[in-house]
Amino acid sequence: MALPVPVTAGLPFSLGNAAPVVPGRATSPDPVDDKRKNEQTWKYQGYNEFSKWMASDDDFFVLRRFGKLNALAILWLQYRIVNIEDELEAIHETIADAALETGRKNSSFKADEKQEVRRAKLMGDLKGELLTVVDEYITTYSTIRARRRASTRQIANVKNWATRKAVTTNEMRYLNHPGDLISISDRPRPVIHALLNNRLLRKSPIFRKRRYEDTHIDSESTSYASNNRLEAFSNSSIIFLGFGMLLGPMWWLNFVTNNTKRLSIITGFVLLSMVIMSLATVNRPLEVVAATAAYAAVLTVFMQLGAN
Structure with missing residues (x-):
């Protein structure tokens, strides 16, 4: 007499392909793709991503006072x-x-x-x-x-990030008070540094900051520039400009014999020197005037030597 065989035709799945079920562990949903994350930023990013982005760079850390x-x-x-x-x-x-x-x-x-x-x-x-x-x-x-007020560029950075709707629009209204916004970084920088710190230079590979996975945001719309490299470039430019301000008028005066023209050259370079020092340094006006006076004295001595 033949032995009965197991009946499997009524099972809704094949025993050979059945996945083991671990008690107490919920089944995970399908992995979320990047497209859904970008479309539903309010769900997958929110304040967690906003706070990480804001803390990743001083130019993003803008608050109300x-x-x-x-x-x-x-x-x-x-x-x-x-x-x-x-x-x-x-x-x-x-x-x-x-x-x-x-x-x-x-x-x-x-x-x-x-x-x-x-x-x-x-x-x-x-x-x-x-x-x-x-x-x-x-x-x-x-x-x-x-603390100094947040610059227009810093406020624009935060407003640009807010367009992704990761944070409720009503809770981003603090950006509507630009006169009350401050930057977390209170380090004084000269005007020339602000001029050099534009979008073109910040995106240049030379001035790009090294990224850290636990600190920086990996996004095409966010670029990080190294303030140390920007300051080094700014300081180098000021040094070369200073050499030109010293050597240029000396060589020019060497080929000019008329005293009126020589005095006009000195006057022009002294005024230009005062403007450059006001833009390139964070010194007080009295210190700028003192440095300009020393520069004028050097040119005046050279003028007298040339006349003799």
Whole structure:
């Protein structure tokens, strides 16, 4: 008699191709392609990608200083302190006008703990909360207030990123207050550095910054430039320009014999030197004038030597 065989025709799948099911592990959906990620940025990128992009470069880190709200908070704290000040002054005047038999006095904090409980409480409020808070608040905000405003290029960088709709548009409204936006980087740079730091140079391979996977965003629309290389290029340009400003007029004066023309050459180069130093350095005006005076003295001495 033949043995019965297993019946498999009614199974919805082949036993040989069945994938093992691990208890407690959810089945993963199909991998998300890049196209879907770019179309649904609000789902796959969001604030996580925005914060990473913003932290990847100083030119992207733009925030509001909330000048109006900070001023409002400081005024409110000041209002509370002024009220306490007025009340303390009134208590002092009341005690000064009181009869000696009452035993009230303005000369002892120890006595205030028993006799002038209200004044002791007001002093505790000042010392323990208000004065400390307002002093720290003003000190902290003055540091923020001193930071330079974000440049037009920096604001445009963030606005350009916001067009991908990864963050809710309503929550990007802080970019609509350009006068209140500050850059996280407070390093002063000369005007000539800002002129050289344009889009063409930033995208040049020479000035490209080394990328780090855990820090930088891998995107065709985002380019990172090395500030150190840009500053080195800027400083080198200034040095070569300085050599030209020194040697150029000397050789020119050597071929000119008329004193009026020689003086005109010196005047032109002195004015040009002042303009260049104002654009190429972060010195104060007095320091620029002093450096220009030294430069003019050198050219004047050379003019006298040439005349002799």
